[in-house]
Amino acid sequence: xxxxxxxxxxxxxxxxxxxxxxxxxxxxxxxxxxxxxxxxxxxxxxxxxxxxxxxxxxxxxxxxxxxxxxxxxxxxxxxxxxxxxxxxxxxxxxxxxxxxxxxxxxxxxxxxxxxxxxxxxxxxxxxxxxxxxxxxxxxxxxxxxxxxxxxxxxxxxxxxxxxxxxxxxxxxxxxxxxxxxxxxxxxxxxxxxxxxxxxxxxxxxxxxxxxxxxxxxxxxxxxxxxxxxxxxxxxxxxxxxxxxxxxxxxxxxxxxxxxxxxxxxxxxxxxxxxxxxxxxxxxxxxxxxxxxxxxxxxxxxxxxxxxxxxxxxxxxxxxxxxxxxxxxxxxxxxxxxxxxxxx
Numbered sequence: 135x136x137x138x139x140x141x142x143x144x145x146x147x148x149x150x151x152x153x154x155x156x157x158x159x160x161x162x163x164x165x166x167x168x169x170x171x172x173x174x175x176x177x178x179x180x181x182x183x184x185x186x187x188x189x190x191x192x193x194x195x196x197x198x199x200x201x202x203x204x205x206x207x208x209x210x211x212x213x214x215x216x217x218x219x220x221x222x223x224x225x226x227x228x229x230x231x232x233x234x235x236x237x238x239x240x241x242x243x244x245x246x247x248x249x250x251x252x253x254x255x256x257x258x259x260x261x262x263x264x265x266x267x268x269x270x271x272x273x274x275x276x277x278x279x280x281x282x283x284x285x286x287x288x289x290x291x292x293x294x295x296x297x298x299x300x301x302x303x304x305x306x307x308x309x310x311x312x313x314x315x316x317x318x319x320x321x322x323x324x325x326x327x328x329x330x331x332x333x334x335x336x337x338x339x340x341x342x343x344x345x346x347x348x349x350x351x352x353x354x355x356x357x358x359x360x361x362x363x364x365x366x367x368x369x370x371x372x373x374x375x376x377x378x379x380x381x382x383x384x385x386x387x388x389x390x391x392x393x394x395x396x397x398x399x400x401x402x403x404x405x406x407x408x409x410x411x412x413x414x415x416x417x418x419x420x421x422x423x424x425x426x427x428x429x430x431x432x433x434x435x436x437x438x439x440x441x442x443x444x445x446x447x448x449x450x451x452x453x454x455x456x457x458x459x460x461x462x463x464x465x466x467x468x469x470x471x472x473x474x475x476x477x
Contacts, residue, residue, distance in 0.1 A: 151180075151311070153304050153318045158182075161279040165319065170283040172316050173198075178205060180293040180307045181280055182321035183272035185245050185329050185346070186300040186438065187307050188217065188290030189315060190280075193227070196257040199289050203259070205314035208296040213262040214289040215247055215330070216269050219281035224248075224269045227256045227287055233335050233357060240356040243273035245330040245347045260289050266336055276321035292329065293318075299385050299441040299473075302327055306442055327435035328465050333361055345464035347434065363464075385441040389474040390453045391467075395420070398453045410450035415440070417457025428457050433466045441473070 154165050169179045176198040179190045189205065191198040193216045203210060218224045221238050228234075228250035237248060252267035261267050269287075272278065281288060292300040294310040301307045304320035331346030333353060340361040342350060354360040392398045395416055402412045415424045417433075426436045433456065444452050454470060456463060 151308060151313055151315045151318050153308060153320050155320045156276050158275045158321045161276050161321075163283075166279055166283040169280055169317055169319060170285075173280075173284050173286065173288065176201075177316040178202065178314070179280070180301075180304070180311070180315050180318040181277055181290070182304070182319065182324060183217075183274045183277045183290075184324060185272070185326045186302055186324055187293040187304065187318075188215075188272075188277070188288075189293035189307075189311070190217070190288040190290040192284070193256065193260055193287040193289035196259050199257060199259045202289065202291065205311055206291065206294070206296045208291065210259075211262050212291075212296075213264060213266075213268060214260050214291050215332075216256070216260060216267060217272055217277065217281060217288045217290050218269060219278065220271065223281075223287060224271075227253050228267050228269055229253060231335055233340065236356050237333070237335075237353065238271075241348060241352075242271040243278065244271070245273065245326050246270060246353075247330045247332040247344075249332060249334040249336060249343065251336055256287075266334070268332060270330055274321065274324075276319055280319070297384060299383060299445075300329065300438050301442075302438045303442075306438075309442075323439070325435070327437055327439065328469055331465070334364070345468045347431070347465055349461040349464055351461060383438070383441075383469045384473040384475070385445050387441070387444040387449050388451050389470070390451065391470045391474050392453055392455055395455055398455050401453055405451050411448070412451045412453065413444070413449050414453045414455065416455045430458060430463045430466050433463075437466065437469060 156165055172179050173192050176195055178201055180187055181190055189202055191202050234248050247268050247270040249266050249268050252261055256267050293307040294301050302324040304318050307318050326347055331348040332344040334341040334343050339359050341364045342361045343364045350361050398414045402414055405412045415426055417428045419425045426433050
């Protein structure tokens with residue numbers, strides 16, 4: 135195996151951040167120390183999680199967190215998720231509850247973000263001035279090792295320009311942010327592929343603010359109460375968590391979501407008659423189709439990776455036909471719906 139301490143991405147003619155390869159099975163202490171030092175000194179470090187790559191800054195350092203907003207072009211009304219190494223670290227920045235204890239024990243580390251009342255230790259910039267903070271423990275060895283090396287909570291939204299496609303590979307981060315990030319830790323592709331489920335524990339019943347891999351039934355089994363599903367915030371209002379904007383996660387390629395393959399074929403014919411280059415994505419094999427399979431997990435893993443590829447391949451239109459509905463598909467359908475909305 136090639137040593138991860140010596141590998142850097144080749145530099146192009148325009149400015150790129152440094153990219154260091156990190157073996158998820160054996161993260162390099164040298165690289166982790168370098169990344170931790172950058173974070174401790176107010177710099178930005180992108181790193182892999184099981185969901186998507188995050189753009190990290192010291193969550194207790196307001197100027198560093200403002201750099202995240204500037205790098206992403208992110209609205210100041212859109213708060214940041216704070217990543218922590220353990221529940222004890224979470225309790226330092228949030229008012230803990232019994233429900234938080236139950237969910238943390240069941241799903242952390244993992245793709246679940248808890249929204250709780252904030253403590254004064256967390257800066258206003260992180261919470262968009264709101265009275266709550268969003269927290270999770272990521273389930274990725276590189277992310278966990280970095281959190282332990284810094285000894286800090288790390289504020290980290292997805293490492294891409296605001297409203298654009300989230301990154302599931304280090305190369306996506308470099309393409310989207312360029313030299314706005316000081317270092318990228320390349321831990322390979324993300325396994326889940328869409329952002330975490332976000333649940334607000336400051337209301338009763340608890341409210342899912344963003345669907346993800348974990349659904350209401352998963353959470354109900356632990357809480358003993360079924361969470362409600364929220365409606366995304368309107369632009370310019372202060373959100374209680376990330377992922378609340380009506381249009382989000384969108385590639386440059388126009389996306390349409392249709393209910394069945396017959397509709398998709400008809401729409402394809404209509405667009406191709408206008409000399410458009412059209413691709414259909416479905417949950418089954420067939421001539422001229424891109425088959426993502428029948429499981430929601432496969433669609434989640436393919437989603438952003440393929441959105442980046444669609445842009446690179448310069449399709450005029452991509453038509454997606456999800457093969458399922460219901461709770462299992464809520465996270466995928468949420469991302470598709472918002473990606474397909476017109477600006």
